[in-house]
Amino acid sequence: MTVKRHDGRKADEIRPMTAKVGVVPNADGSAMFSFGKTVAIAAVYGPRHLHPQFMQNPSTGILRVNYDLLSFSVAERKKPGPSRRSKEISKVTEWALAPAVNLEEFPNTVVDVEIYILQADASTRVAGINAAAMALAHAGIPMKTLVSAVAAGKLDKELIVDVDKEEEDFREGEGATDFPAAKLSGRDEFSLLQLDGKIQPELVPKALEMISSACEKVYEVQKKALKDFIENPEGGNGK
């Protein structure tokens, strides 16, 4: 059965993606990633000296992520500054990215990742993860692989991929489910799995399968943007 989505997308169709590398000139690495109207930018600084000193780890460098919505990114102005929600998302993003980076070469240091959402239309944390993974690569941080993320969801009884704001607010039948996930590209490893809403256990493997194939599409966009940055700097840049 096919789902009816308000914008006419198929169940496994992602909104048009844009990706660009090198958007913040003063950072060591930076990137922008968007799913339709959701736009995230990420800037990476470091490896650099870590303060407070008690956080330093003499065996490896650490990753420190800060995620936030900019006050104009949402319909109702968001009060600037950290909130419960942004702190939680910063932490889960950190955990999603940490398995992909190798910071053993840089003991006692920190790699700072700053993620800002310029425009929010749901799926912001996954857009942030995608931008951050590209920014980390751009900053020359040693990595196992990139991280690609996408939010699956469920409208009433139908599984979908890449939830937008209208679908997130779906209230009919069983309601909406938001299922953001991040995957280490090229590997069968998930580094983020969250679930907000209800889903039948037997639907989870199906959802993970949809996420995996969607992540591959995301990966292609990330890869193209990173390559275009060098090979074709004036050109499409990931479009």
Next chain:
Amino acid sequence: MLIMIIMENEINAVQEENGDSEFINSDAGAEIEAEVKAERKVVIPGEVIISGDDFLPGEGVRREGEDLIASRYGLAEQVGRVVKIIPITGAFVPRRGNVVLGRIIDVLHNGWLVDIDTAGSAFLPVAEVPRYINQHEMGQYLAVGDVIAAKIWSIKGRGIDLAMKGRGLGKIEGGFMFRVNPSRVPRIIGREGSMISLIKEETGCNITVGQNGWIWLKGSSTDNEIKARRAIEVVAGKVHLGGLTEQMEAWFKEN
């Protein structure tokens, strides 16, 4: 015989990696320019560069079974049997022997703390400056905010030690300083310093390039200084093109 040649290539590659770069004359610069004809491709972390047992992983490359996989973003290059990655972006990673420009951030009782754009701060001991300095007069020799050219003497867990004994090293006065991405420094210097000598010749400026991407220059007139800076920025902007020195010769004719 064939094996001998291959081994020699490997030894060369290793030497190139460990080679202490001379002031201005960077080993990395020589490597890059020498490989103009070799095929280079942009790789991203996790991408398979090449498969097979015939190749050895070099810097930034790891082996997973049959495949050689990129560990970082950059240009993959094959030198002999060794496949390695030339970084094109990112922060400065200090190496022993690098000449860097830095700014004094603190005067301590036995030396100076220097900001060289690295994770840990660098320390310049009094004993490593070219003349005897009375401990009470250290601030007069190098004060907070002064800029120096120094060599990285050692890198230990605690931090980086600098030395200022050597040709071209010392306190920097006059002129002006700007920064480029540290990964572009080998290109700016060029093969055996060819690029930097070209720029010096054409503009008549004195130029010091630090491996950390800080560049200082001083010329007879502001126009020359601006021209030199623009030339350096043009070079820094052309990331993976070969034959840059020739291109720059043409650029100087046009401008």
